[in-house]
Amino acid sequence: MDSDPGQPQRLNSSQHEPNQQQRRHNHLVELPTTHNSISDSTLSSAFTRRHLEAVTPGIDLSTYFPSTSPSELARPSYFSAADPNIPPGPANSSNLVERQVPAMAAALARRESLSDIRAANPDLSLSGNIISATFTTPHALNYCKGGHWDLKARRGQSALYDSFAHLSSDATPWHHTVVAWTGEIDFPQDLPSSPPEAPTSSTTVGVSSLNALSAPVPVDGNTRLPTPPIDGLWVPREDQQRLEYQLSHSKSIRTVPVWLSDENEVNNEGITLKDQARWRRYAEHDLYTLFHYKQHEPSDGRKERVQWADYYRMNQKFANRIIEIYKPGDIVIVHDYYLMLLPSMLRQRVPNMYISFYLHSPFPSSEFLRCLPRRKEVLEGVLGANLIGFQSYSYSRHFLSCCTRILGFPSDTLGIDAYGTRVQVGVFPIGVDAAKVESYAWVDSVTEKYNTLKKMYEGKKIIVGRDRLDSVRGVAQKLQAFERFLELYPEWREQVVLIQVTTPTTVEAEKEDAENKIASRVNELVMKINGQYGSLGFSPVQHYPQYLDQDEYFALLRAGDIGLITSVRDGMNTTSLEYIICQKDLHGPLILSEFSGTAGSLGDAIHINPWDLSGVAEKIHLALTMSAEKRMAMQNSLYRHVTSHNVQSWITKFVRKVYTVLGDSNLVNATPLLDRALMLSRYRSAGKRLFMFDYDGTLTPIVSEPSAAVPSERIINALRVLADDPKNAVWIISGRDQDFLKHHLGHIQKMGFSAEHGSFMKSPGSDEWENLAEKFDMGWQEEVLKVFQKYTDMATGSFIERKRCALTWHYRLADPELGLQLSRECEKELSAGVARHWDVEVMPGKANVEVRPTFINKGEIIKRLVQTYHSSGTSSEDKESGKVEFALCMGDDFTDEDMFRSLNGFSGPVLDPDHVFTVTVGASTKVTLARWHLLEPEDVIECVALLAGSEEGMQLGEVNLAALSSVEGHIPEKAVL
Numbered sequence: 001m002d003s004d005p006g007q008p009q010r011l012n013s014s015q016h017e018p019n020q021q022q023r024r025h026n027h028l029v030e031l032p033t034t035h036n037s038i039s040d041s042t043l044s045s046a047f048t049r050r051h052l053e054a055v056t057p058g059i060d061l062s063t064y065f066p067s068t069s070p071s072e073l074a075r076p077s078y079f080s081a082a083d084p085n086i087p088p089g090p091a092n093s094s095n096l097v098e099r100q101v102p103a104m105a106a107a108l109a110r111r112e113s114l115s116d117i118r119a120a121n122p123d124l125s126l127s128g129n130i131i132s133a134t135f136t137t138p139h140a141l142n143y144c145k146g147g148h149w150d151l152k153a154r155r156g157q158s159a160l161y162d163s164f165a166h167l168s169s170d171a172t173p174w175h176h177t178v179v180a181w182t183g184e185i186d187f188p189q190d191l192p193s194s195p196p197e198a199p200t201s202s203t204t205v206g207v208s209s210l211n212a213l214s215a216p217v218p219v220d221g222n223t224r225l226p227t228p229p230i231d232g233l234w235v236p237r238e239d240q241q242r243l244e245y246q247l248s249h250s251k252s253i254r255t256v257p258v259w260l261s262d263e264n265e266v267n268n269e270g271i272t273l274k275d276q277a278r279w280r281r282y283a284e285h286d287l288y289t290l291f292h293y294k295q296h297e298p299s300d301g302r303k304e305r306v307q308w309a310d311y312y313r314m315n316q317k318f319a320n321r322i323i324e325i326y327k328p329g330d331i332v333i334v335h336d337y338y339l340m341l342l343p344s345m346l347r348q349r350v351p352n353m354y355i356s357f358y359l360h361s362p363f364p365s366s367e368f369l370r371c372l373p374r375r376k377e378v379l380e381g382v383l384g385a386n387l388i389g390f391q392s393y394s395y396s397r398h399f400l401s402c403c404t405r406i407l408g409f410p411s412d413t414l415g416i417d418a419y420g421t422r423v424q425v426g427v428f429p430i431g432v433d434a435a436k437v438e439s440y441a442w443v444d445s446v447t448e449k450y451n452t453l454k455k456m457y458e459g460k461k462i463i464v465g466r467d468r469l470d471s472v473r474g475v476a477q478k479l480q481a482f483e484r485f486l487e488l489y490p491e492w493r494e495q496v497v498l499i500q501v502t503t504p505t506t507v508e509a510e511k512e513d514a515e516n517k518i519a520s521r522v523n524e525l526v527m528k529i530n531g532q533y534g535s536l537g538f539s540p541v542q543h544y545p546q547y548l549d550q551d552e553y554f555a556l557l558r559a560g561d562i563g564l565i566t567s568v569r570d571g572m573n574t575t576s577l578e579y580i581i582c583q584k585d586l587h588g589p590l591i592l593s594e595f596s597g598t599a600g601s602l603g604d605a606i607h608i609n610p611w612d613l614s615g616v617a618e619k620i621h622l623a624l625t626m627s628a629e630k631r632m633a634m635q636n637s638l639y640r641h642v643t644s645h646n647v648q649s650w651i652t653k654f655v656r657k658v659y660t661v662l663g664d665s666n667l668v669n670a671t672p673l674l675d676r677a678l679m680l681s682r683y684r685s686a687g688k689r690l691f692m693f694d695y696d697g698t699l700t701p702i703v704s705e706p707s708a709a710v711p712s713e714r715i716i717n718a719l720r721v722l723a724d725d726p727k728n729a730v731w732i733i734s735g736r737d738q739d740f741l742k743h744h745l746g747h748i749q750k751m752g753f754s755a756e757h758g759s760f761m762k763s764p765g766s767d768e769w770e771n772l773a774e775k776f777d778m779g780w781q782e783e784v785l786k787v788f789q790k791y792t793d794m795a796t797g798s799f800i801e802r803k804r805c806a807l808t809w810h811y812r813l814a815d816p817e818l819g820l821q822l823s824r825e826c827e828k829e830l831s832a833g834v835a836r837h838w839d840v841e842v843m844p845g846k847a848n849v850e851v852r853p854t855f856i857n858k859g860e861i862i863k864r865l866v867q868t869y870h871s872s873g874t875s876s877e878d879k880e881s882g883k884v885e886f887a888l889c890m891g892d893d894f895t896d897e898d899m900f901r902s903l904n905g906f907s908g909p910v911l912d913p914d915h916v917f918t919v920t921v922g923a924s925t926k927v928t929l930a931r932w933h934l935l936e937p938e939d940v941i942e943c944v945a946l947l948a949g950s951e952e953g954m955q956l957g958e959v960n961l962a963a964l965s966s967v968e969g970h971i972p973e974k975a976v977l
């Protein structure tokens, strides 16, 4: 093996070793890619065989796995926790731990039992199950000929998968299940990714997918018959079941796969393309980018809508899958930005579910998040969780401020009041499996490569870097800083080598960028530096654009004199943690970007600003010249941190925090975000529907001047569409007087009205107003007016709204503090005076105080309406007979609670509770009798338009807008109304 340090070369003499030409130019040419220490196919075969042996005793598997040798089965791998070759269970893992990290072994020895946990949390009914939802399964899947599955270790996220392995092991008391998408399934060329073409009686010409299903059985006996797809993925059901069985019986990580369709698309040339990557597109294109403080030009809105729809649908599929396996008392942990809608979707289905969310990536400041078109939905989605965890304090602080600034939710440093409950926020920096790193980093094969490396660069200092080729990893900055270092410190020229390994990105949005810009920028810089500071015998930058295998990786980390991490933004940099472990004896300093999520935890590393090239250069010099004592002190402290804050302690602390938070949460008052998709489906299946809308603060936003609260065109049109449908009875139930309602909404002939909190009623289609307070003595009004006038005189800007029956004193335009104080006094005075000798109720409203007869209220109107519309008849064609099969009631204030109370009374005995939607609008902190929550009138309008659009879309025979809307969670504004 050529050991000339001047020649870039691979670190071993494997079959992948490049030829001489490649060596000379390896910074320009991508070398043949190697994989983890066990090649993908070997690993997968080993895995599959091991599992099938476990689950199918007695079956000879040798024909399926002809190439799996016993040594392959036995060989360990660090890179994937999902690798079944890592011995599972307490005996193996704790032995390892005890040998390697005594502190951790002691911690694990203090394993809590479930009964201890239950005893310490008597208010919770913990089942002992944890469901972890993560985007992709710990294994990449290969669908093989013959319908068998080959499983490969998935690259990346090793810390997360290690935490799953830990939770699944006997080292914890939990019964753990991972729910995850299969990921893009690798199909062999000769297997159909869509239904195979079936022969017709006279010809073998292909038929459409639909016909293929009903086509005659092929007679050759070889053609695999298409079965109806699960969501369009053309994997026969028995093969899906085979995989599900295999994954669910895994001893290392029990996994339940989520099947998502690959929904083939036909391109302009009529060629069918598989597009399995669509499910990651929104998350990786929009969220990942923005969370890393980057923005791309908006594309045409249509593409974005489709990506959002896929994201929404993908999250829904996860929710469905979790609900299938969920049992009361289970703890659900949702991981990362792919699944940000999932917490709310779960909360909507099971309001008292124990849900937590952990973000592995950074979270940006509100100034950045504001640029995300779906910012509100994304924040609302996560807020379905009881606990939200972040990698670093600044990410959690940004999140809190986004909730307050974008959603208007009250927050403090510990959490947010949302949807009638408290959502807690915490910082839990992830770690790595330190014991595992130690056990693999010093095996003979690594030491051999380490020795080779050291020999290769004898007499030189080695700076190591291993990054993904993402723009956020700062590889270009690293090279520029190194260049600056060589410029500023000529004495180090030819004395220092930077070995930079750059792995391909897996993030969709980065791929294009990476291929086009970053890769060429990095190559340019490597050439420039080597051209300027290199010689015939030596190139100062050794760039390896490739995956490293496990042995090479650890050998490199051990061989480094400096670890250099210059990411301009990352959630957690696990390479830095692994470097620290690998340097436990040699104490090579770690130079770490302050923009890495790890920086907050590794206070003893040398922190740098990667944008300050001279500053980084100085720190490289400092690290190279640091005394041995100082390096040792620094490294020892970092080592202690990394080994005690490992991935096992991370997940243990997080889970512990989940149940502590649950003990503090008031889940009884939780009011989930309205499940629009559910509402729409119930609406569409109902023969007879009843709508009851409050007006101010529900259909229109609250404004300072009552006369300015006019309905928008959009809501008028939507209400009209709903009211025109013979299946619907639509009512406005408001504190407003008849004139106001008539003026703004009276032209919707088929709508019913109740004015002044139930004092007056006008049925749909009628011109007559019924006065329900007719017989009531109005003598109280004079007394109330006197009191109101007194307060009006005291608060400049306040005024009295005089209606026919109800009276309102408004103080919104007065000084806010004085107004509030006087309103309390006014309410007290009226309650102690006029309300004692008249049968009237004094109600504090939104910057108002209202008085009306007690027996008249919105709840009474609801009773009348249900009694009127709900009859035991069966015809659903007219309003005179038939059962109400869908009821939607929306309101925002105290007076609307009467409506919810009444409807709740009917839910069960009269109306099917699953078909009654009571929705409160407004403050996230609100304690309400409503079952659902919406944030503001704009959301109400979206929902009303969604229902109206659903019918209209179908009537017009257009694209089924409702179907699109339901997956998108909103209705296209212009297209429908």
Ligand SMILES: O=P(O)(O)OC[C@H]1O[C@H](O[C@H]2O[C@H](CO)[C@@H](O)[C@H](O)[C@H]2O)[C@H](O)[C@@H](O)[C@@H]1O
Pocket (backbone or CB within 6 Å): 694, 695, 696, 697, 701, 702, 703, 704, 705, 706, 707, 709, 733, 734, 735, 736, 737, 801, 808, 810, 812, 845, 846, 847, 848, 850, 893, 895
């Ligand atoms: O039952 P509602 O339809 O919600 O009506 C309740 C009262 O709403 C109006 O006042 C409130 O809205 C105004 C416009 O946004 C706002 O300026 C005022 O401060 C609020 O109190 C209306 O003026 C009252 O008559 C209704 O009783």
